[in-house]
Amino acid sequence: MQNDIQEILISQEEIKEKVAELGQHLSKEYEGRNPLVICILKGAFIFMADLVKEITVPIELDFMAVSSYGTSTKSSGEVKIIKDLDSSIEGRDILIVEDIIDSGLTLSYLVDVLQRRNVKSVKLVTLFDKPSGRTVNLEADLAGFILPDAFVVGYGLDYAEKYRNLPYIGVLKPEVYSS
Ligand SMILES: O=P(O)(O)OC[C@H]1O[C@H](OP(=O)(O)OP(=O)(O)O)[C@H](O)[C@@H]1O
Numbered sequence: 001m002q003n004d005i006q007e008i009l010i011s012q013e014e015i016k017e018k019v020a021e022l023g024q025h026l027s028k029e030y031e032g033r034n035p036l037v038i039c040i041l042k043g044a045f046i047f048m049a050d051l052v053k054e055i056t057v058p059i060e061l062d063f064m065a066v067s068s069y070g071t072s073t074k075s076s077g078e079v080k081i082i083k084d085l086d087s088s089i090e091g092r093d094i095l096i097v098e099d100i101i102d103s104g105l106t107l108s109y110l111v112d113v114l115q116r117r118n119v120k121s122v123k124l125v126t127l128f129d130k131p132s133g134r135t136v137n138l139e140a141d142l143a144g145f146i147l148p149d150a151f152v153v154g155y156g157l158d159y160a161e162k163y164r165n166l167p168y169i170g171v172l173k174p175e176v177y178s179s
C-alpha cells in the first residue's frame with residue numbers, strides 16, 4: 001500500500017496538531033450549547049473520531065452516508081444518500097464534519113437537505129479543502145488544510161475504497177489509476 005504513494009503531502013503529526021486546533025476553536029464557538037455533530041461517511045470517519053476527542057462542550061453524534069465518487073477520481077455529480085440521520089434535527093445546532101471539500105457538490109446538496117429540516121444553525125468543518133476543484137459556490141466555516149489540485153488518499157480518503165487506513169495524506173503514483 002505504501003508503495004503506491006508518490007508523495008506524502010501532510011504528515012500524521014501535522015494532522016494531529018491541526019485537529020487539536022480545530023477542536024479548541026469549535027469548543028469556544030459552541031460554548032454553552034449542545035451541538036449535534038454529523039459525520040459524513042465514509043471519508044470523515046477518522047477525522048470525526050479524532051476531532052470529537054478535542055471538543056470539550058457536550059455534543060451528540062449522528063452519521064450520514066453519501067457517495068458521489070464511486071470508483072472514480074471525478075465526482076459523478078449525483079449525490080446518493082446511503083444512510084440518513086437516525087432522528088429529527090429540528091431546532092438543533094448542527095455541525096457537519098467532512099473530510100474534504102473538492103467540487104463542493106456533496107456538501108452543497110447536504111447543507112440544503114439539512115437546512116430544510118428546520119434546524120437552528122448549520123456549520124461546516126472540513127479537514128481538507130481543495131478550492132481548485134470547485135464547481136459550485138460553497139465554503140466551509142472552518143477548514144484545516146488547503147490542498148493542491150491532486151487526487152489524494154489517506155486519513156479516511158479513498159481511491160476505489162482503498163488507502164483509507166493510511167495515517168497521512170498522500171498522492172498516488174499515476175500508474176495506480178491506470179492499472
Ligand atoms: O466536494 P466533492 O467533490 O463532492 O467531494 C467530497 C466528497 O467526496 C468524498 O466522498 P465519496 O463520495 O468518495 O464517498 P466516501 O466518503 O464514502 O469515500 C469525500 O469524502 C467527500 O464527502
Ligand code: HPA
Nearest residue numbers: 102150151152153157158
Ligand atoms: O482528492 C480526493 N481524494 C479522495 N476522495 C475525494 N473526494 C473528493 N476529492 C477527493
Ligand SMILES: [Mg+2]
Nearest residue numbers: 043069070158
Ligand atoms: Mg470516496
